[in-house]
Amino acid sequence: MAVTGPGGTPARERVHRAAVRLFATKGFHGTGIRDLAKAANLSSASLYHYMPTKERLLADIMRSSLQSLLDAALAELDGLDDPVERLDRLVVLHVTRHAREPMRTRVVDNEVDALTPASRRDVVGIRDAYEKLWSDALDDGLRSGVFTTTRPATTRLALLDMCNGVARWFSPGGELGRNDLAEHYADLARRLVGAPPRPPR
Amino acid sequence: MAVTGPGGTPARERVHRAAVRLFATKGFHGTGIRDLAKAANLSSASLYHYMPTKERLLADIMRSSLQSLLDAALAELDGLDDPVERLDRLVVLHVTRHAREPMRTRVVDNEVDALTPASRRDVVGIRDAYEKLWSDALDDGLRSGVFTTTRPATTRLALLDMCNGVARWFSPGGELGRNDLAEHYADLARRLVGAPPRPPR
DNA sequence: GCGGCCCGATCAATCGATCGATAGACCAGA
DNA sequence: TCTGGTCTATCGATCGATTGATCGGGCCGC
Structure with a gap:
């Protein structure tokens, strides 16, 4: 060993x-x-x-990070129907991860175009599958009327960008812990999509 | 010539x-x-x-981009008192610029740590002055009660990240024009900070 | 013929990657 | 228990290519 x-x-x-x-x-x-x-x-x-190669090392890091995020999201949403709850869970998972591993996330977010076309296809494929979970939750909520927005596609992008930003500034020593941060972002996300506020704990 | x-x-x-x-x-x-x-x-x-140098070329690009954004923001806010209006204007200006020049903005946002320490100090200084305009608007609105959020600092970061994201995906040929996009983001921003919705046009 | 533009040739340094070699752990057969 | 062989982990030295940057000189409108 x-x-x-x-x-x-x-x-x-x-x-x-x-x-x-x-x-x-x-x-x-x-x-x-x-x-x-x-x-x-x-x-x-x-x-x-x-x-095997510097580029392949990068690709492996990105692929495994995204895959584990996707897996966790699928597990988290399993059996859930309510769009509001699904959005809550997605935001909390996403923000928690971004705060726990900001470095890894920064690599995933910023280095996509350092990949070779083949690696890029893989990575972007996983990312698209992950983002589809967000789109679906958003669409379902809009259909059932619990979310309201005039521009669903743009709102989804704004929501994701907001959550992604965490990795760029979060530092573990800050005044706000990972869990409190995630809860706060769940509140913000509900506001963004026009959903009723979460009940206070 | x-x-x-x-x-x-x-x-x-x-x-x-x-x-x-x-x-x-x-x-x-x-x-x-x-x-x-x-x-x-x-x-x-x-x-x-x-x-003079590749690095100085980068620094000049970043410095002039940020400076012109800051100047435009100062001009836009001149004489304005109402926090809601200031936030509206900041969002519209910011998003419009990011949509008009996504490339330039991407450089400003992503290449900060390619700068030498001296250049970085300059650039970050301008950026901080610009972001202070957002903080001030937010703080004033919170003080006067027209904005509501439990975590002002975090909400400000979320708001800025949301608006910055535009540069990462906007393409001029899209279905949504720059102005409509900016208006939509102003709506989203109001939701985020808990301000009353803008009156429909 | 002077001064602003411009280039081919080239610099030392660094790049990503490969080479052959060494040291030690482990195992099989005697 | 010794021996020979294989495997993994590691290295110094070095490969050809490319990097950012420089130099000396040519072209052209004034």
Whole structure:
């Protein structure tokens, strides 16, 4: 088993983590193979035992992040019918994740066009499936009259952009915890789509 | 006068424009000096007649974009007292600009950490002054009771993120024109901060 | 023939990636 | 218990290509 390295963290994981941190802060093209090696406590040659290519490492990070978000969302919505509840859950899940792993999310959001066309197709496919959950909840709510907006498509984009923004400024040490933040965003989302406010706890 | 070049556009402007387009689509670090030269119909050597450095070109683009946004906002708000009207105007101006020049805005929003510390200080300074206009409008409205939110700071961030998102997906050929889009966002903004809806036109 | 534009050629540095080699863990057969 | 072989993890050295930037000189309208 590969359990060497200072701190006991396996090398594969160190590479992954370092890549997320560097890609998020300096960008994919701004991160050299040697920066990555230094951050993972490896030589740049050893790096290639854990990734086929710098681009594929990026693609793997993005793919797995998005897939786990999609899976979690599907599990969260399972069996649910009420559009308001579905929206609540989507917002809370989304914001919680973005606040828990802002770096990873920043990579997913900002580095899409550093991917090769093939990788991009995969990643965008997963993202579209995820965003369809939002569209469906919104459409159902509009049909049943519990949401109101004159421009559903634009409102959906505004809603998603609002929630995505969290990853850009959230820092774990802030005054607001992840859960309170997510609850607040659920309130804001209801306001945006014209749904009745959530009952106070 | 330098008015050569196919199409009659002066070289300095061609460089500027090409840089905005390339930085926005491929990122600052993803754009080579030769890509830039080709897009501006110049040799990579001639490029340096119009910019001291690639990084300074980026800094100039960001600085002038932000400064013109701040100036326009100050002009727009001049003499205005009512927080609701100030918020309306800020949203309409912001969204209109983001929709008119999504490329330029994407550069401003995404490439901040490609700047040297000195350039970054300048740029962030202007951005902070601009965002303070939003904070002030929001605070005044909260004080006077016309806005309602439990978390003013977070709500401000959510509001700004929502409006910033426009630059990431707006394309001029879409079904919605710039002005209609801006009006819709003004409605959404009022909902977010708990202000009464705008009177229908 | 002077000055603003412009370029081909080229610089040192860095890029992503590959090479051959070494050290150690593990296992099979004697 | 020793031995030979295989596998994984790691490295220094180096590959060709590309990077941002520079230099010396050519062209052209004045």
